[in-house]
Amino acid sequence: MANLNQQWRLIARPTDEAGREHFRITEEPIPEPGPGEVLVRNIYLFVPPSMRLWMNEKDSYFPAQVLGEVMMGITLGVVEKSNVPGLEPGTYVNGMGGWQQWSVAPGAALQPLAPHPGVPLELYRTVLDVQGLTAFVGVMDVCKPQPGETVVVTAAAGSVGSLACQLAKTTGARVIGVAGGPEKCRWLVEECGVDGAIDYRAGDVGKRLDELAPKGIDSVFENVGGPVMDLILDRINDRARIALCGLVSSYNTGGTQSTMSLMQLVNRAAVMQGFLCKDYLHRYGDMLATMQPMVLAGTLKYHVDILEGGLESTLEAMHRISTGANQGPQLVKLGPV
Template sequence: MQNTQVILSSRPVGVPKPEHFSIREVPVPDLDKNQVLIRVSHWSVDPAMRGWANDVPNYSPPVAIGDPMRSFAVGEVMASRHPGYTEGDVVEGLLGWQTHVVSDGSNIGHIVTETDLPRSYALGILGLNGTTAYFGLLDSCAAKPGDTVVVSTAAGAVGSAVGQIAKVIGCRTVGIAGGAEKVHQCREEFGYDAAIDYKSEDVASAVAAACPDGVDCYFDNTCGPISDAVMTRLAQGARITICGTAAITEWDPLPVGPRVHRQLLVARARMQGFLIFDYKDRLAEARTALAGWLREGRITVREHVLDGPQAAPGAISMLYRGENTGKLIVKVA
């Protein structure tokens, strides 16, 4: 049996491109005691993968050259010599861009129990993206009914979930996205009360018009000029969660933008960085709530599925160009 891997073959600076990857096949090793063999069906494509591929200071070490690209993935246990897993279990975890994984369980996040929902949801709304939205909004941003919540990359996998969770708990929502199609998605699919096209509108003026009483919560997936504009409209006691930095493609030298200290001071606001890995002991809580809202029809999901391992090398750069129209996934099998 052969394992098809998409490996990081050279070190990128900034957004990884197709030339930084190569595809190889290696034999699948035999199972030892306390190991499982997983046949992977879907790979996730996430903004965090840019940081994982680059050799820059980050919250986790960079992917080594020659290793399969780190990513979340979902698959089915084909064989098990591990007491915690049985053949047929569907599992999710940091399994990487490869079609078969022999694991001792250390890189498995959880056994997927929401088998009535599409398996790919374990990588999106019930995985990294949805749980990030859930805790980033409800815990870090401390959103509450009646708040005005502004979200950047509002049509993306995280942003669309943030907007919809905010509506579930009774907030007013304003999404910022790029292009008429994504603005339409924000309003018609994800239920935002207002949506702003940063490509064709003056963001500061549009935020001021959409948020006359100021911004109570800002879920920041971009940093950069979009966030600079939102900072001018903070309400007293505003909370800002920094979840992503998609607008900044290089970190050397460290980018220097407008100073926001005065806005934070005057509004008595709080800005906090957020990583879902800090919530690993509470992920089941988020998945249970999100699955319930999905079954009730209160959350809508859109996926953008690429076909086969050969599509993976260009997927991260596609994501950063904003060409996906939903949660970006590579369907392997």
């Protein structure tokens, strides 16, 4: 075991993309767990698009990151020392270990994992964790598609979006994905089985929506916001359901939304509901029972994008997400499994 714990601390708040100048790297002795605590060696750091928002002065769905402290981070690790019965050394755990190689946490702050043989470990911090739960509750509890209805998913080839597309298909709905670039669109249609895909970078999204959803849109799984969301809202049917999962197009620099497209919610008596997967932890078991068999059967298509370079790769990971270069949920590998 290396005897120092490398940590990245936020020391300045970015106004655009986060860069090396916003952090100070420190190295401290590996901490000892106190009563009721465990020492975790962090293996994977998950880098979600919304991580950039945590760096702002204003609270997001997490309290704003405190300057000078180790940057918050969602991790999967392995227990190395434990003062908590039931969390024995060798147990894999999910937690909020931060941008550091080692972390100490109270036992209650950790979720022990029971990886299924044949399921790659990293899926328990991605496809079968935040992304799976978000897609599952966004589709099943908010969009509630009915057979034959039309569902549009944005950032559809992304981590959450691609799972949302495939879960929506299981309900018998027609599913249209919006994504950036021909390869992402090909993957959605040919491998994920969506009924149509729109490359928003290629141009006329409104015309393509009219072609692929001639009877209008009954439900939207919205991940992006901005002008494409305006075009989608312009085409919703009466009593449409819009699951507002995120607005990734606005995270780096802020964004705008057309008032007239929001008026469509009035015109169509539609419901737009923001939701957070952390409010649906009671649905975790249902998600796992639905999606883990799909993984084992090979019927669920997904990518997981792992950068191997340790903490040094985290800024590159953030850049990949904000440019759409990532293929699937973005992880940084901090140490061996």
